[in-house]
Amino acid sequence: MGSELVETATGRVLWGISDLRWYGTAWTTGGALATLLVTDEEREGHTGRIRASRLLRFPAFAPVLRGFEPYTELLAGVRRTAAHPDAVREFAYDWRLSIAHSAARLAKAAEDHLRAWRAHPQGSRDAQLTLVAHSMGGLVAHYFMTVLGGAGDVRSLITMGTPFYGSVQTAGLLGSGRGTPLPLPRRRLRALARTLPGLHELLPGYRCIEEPGGGFRRFTASDAESLGGDRELAQQSLDRQEQLRRADTLPQLRPLVGIGQRTPQSLTLMGGTAELHEYVADGDGRLDRRGDGTVYREAAAPAGIQAFYLPQTHGAVARSEEAIAYTGAVVTERPLGPPLGATELGLHVPDTAPVGELFTIEVDGACKPTAVVCRLFDAVTNLEIERPRLTFQDGRLSAETRLPGLGLYRVEAKAGGFSAVRQLVLAVPSE
Template identity: 30%
Template structure:
C-alpha cells in the first residue's frame, strides 16, 4: 500500500500503472494529488515564485522552480488557459516564461499513465486484484480553476466557465482523482492542501482503509432468512406550514413499526410519529414540526435500521 500526499501520488501511480506495481500494491491512498494538474504550477512557472513580507523579498525560488521537469508535470492537463476565444491546455499555447516543449513532454507523462491504466484494466488479474486508488479530495477552499494571459504574466481565476468549483486551495476538486475513476469513490474533506493529510476525519478514513484487510467480509453476507430491510419515502425538505406525508416499506411482514424523529439543531428533542398500516408491509404517517433540521429513523426487531435527514422550512401552526 502507498499513502501519498500531493505529487507523491503521481509518483506512486506511475509505478502502479506503468511499472506493473499493481501486482504488488493493494491500495493507493492519495491526499490532494493533482492527477489532472494544478493552476498554481502554471502561475509559478509563468509569474515566478517569490516569498515576500510587505515590500521585502524573503526568498526567490523562480530559477530553481523553472528548472524542474516535475513542476511542469503539475501543469493542468485539461483546458485551462483562455486563448482569447476558448480554454486550451497550457501545452497548446505560448505562455510567458513557459517552455512549451517541456510542457508537451509533461503532458506525455500523464498520457502514459492514462494509456497504461486503460490497457491494465483489460486484464482479469488487474480487475480482480489490482491497485485500488482511494482519493481524498479537499473542498471549500478558493482554488485556481482557469487562467488568462495578460501582458507578460498569467492571471488565474477561481471560476471555471462561470462556475466556482473549489478545491483544497492548491488542487481543484476535479483534478484530485484520476481519469477513468468514478467520483463516487472519492472522499471529500473540507481542508486546505497542506492540512488535508492531518485532519481528524481524513485520518479516520485512512485507518478504515488500513484495517479493511483484517476483516473477512464474506463472513458477513446476509442470510436468506436474516434481517429484513426498510425503505423510506420522505421529502428532503418541506414547508412546515402544513403537515408532510411520508411512507415506509418493509421487505417482510412485521407486526408493527415505530419511528423516531430527532431534532439535530437547536435544543435536542424527540418525537414518535403515528404510523398507520396502509398496505402489505407498507406504513404511512404525517410530520408536523417546527422549522429545523431533523433525522427520521425506524428499526423494527430483526430489521436493518434505516434513517434519513430532512429540513423543515417555516413553522407549523400547531406545533
C-alpha cells in the first residue's frame, strides 16, 4: 500500500490522499474503497483501469495493518548521497495486483533507467542498479532479479520489512478474527483484501498453523479458502513463494529487519476464524521472535543472509533515520578495482576435506584482505557457519578452516559489484 493509486479515466486519487480525514470515512462507510476492488477483467490481465502514479507523499492508514509512512524523506536521503539526482528513480506499482505483474513493469523501468544513466554525462557505461524496497516491494524486486533474470544488472538490493516467508497478519485479515476493537473497519478491509492478488501474495509460507493436538504445519490454499480467501490466488502465491525459495541466493541482498514489536507469528484455525499468536514453533516448544509488528523476525530475511536489525514498526521503518543512513551507506560503498566494483576473483578450495581437519581456501585477484568477504555455508540448510579470516601471504589471499561434520559445504568469496564466487567442498571421514 505504499504507492499512490489514481483512476486512469478521471485522474481521481483513490489511495494516498492528502486529506487524512478521508481514511476515517473510507474504513467506516466502505463506499470510497469500492473502486479498489480487483475485477475479474483485471485478474485476467486487462489492467489499466487504475494506475500507480508515485510513491506515498502522505501517511496512509488501514485497520490491523496500521499506518504507512510516506517515502519523501527516504527519497530525499537517497538523492543526497547519489552521484546526481538523475541517478535516482522512484518506482510506484499497483499493489493490488500480483508480484509477477509488478515485477514485469519493474524490469522495463529498470532497463530504461539504466540505459538513461549509462548515457548521462555523470554516468558510466558499466553502471549497475541499487534497488531500495520496502515491504512487498522487496518481493517484486526479488522476482525481477531471480525469475526474470535481472540480477546481473543489480549491484545491491536493500529490503526493509520484506515478508520473504509471508506474514501471519495476512491470514488474519481474511478471517473474522477475535477481539477486534473496530469491527466495521476490519470488515471493510477484509472485503477488499479477499479480491486482491497482491494481498494473497503475502500469505505465510512457513510452519505457522498450530494444530489442536500440538505441533505446527504449513499454511495451505485450503486454509486460505476456509478463511474466506480465494483458493486460486492463495495457491498461486504459495507456489510463487516456493519458486523464489528455490531460486539462487542473492549475494547483493542487504535486508533491514524490524524487531522488538509485538508481532503475530502463528495462528490456530477454528470455524473460519484465525486466532493469531505471538510465538512460533521452536523444536517441541514455542518462542516469541518479535519483528516489526507485521513481519516476524525470521520471515524478513532469507535463511543464511546476514540482516541489519532495527527496533522499528513495519510502516515506519523506511522513514527512520537509521534506515535512511543505512541506505546511504550502501549506495556510497567504495567500489573495488574498476569503477563499478568489478573485481575478478578466483576461488580455489579442495573438492574434499576430512572432517575436523584444517584445509586452505585461496583467493586470487585481490590485493588486501579487507577487499574480500569469505563465507562458509552448509549447502543443505544454506546457513552460514563461519567467515574465515583471510590473510595475505605469498602473493595471494588465503584462510584456513575446518568442516564441522560430514556433508556438503559451500565456500563463497565476494568483492565489489560481481556476484560471490562459489565452490562446493565435500566433508569426508577423517582417516
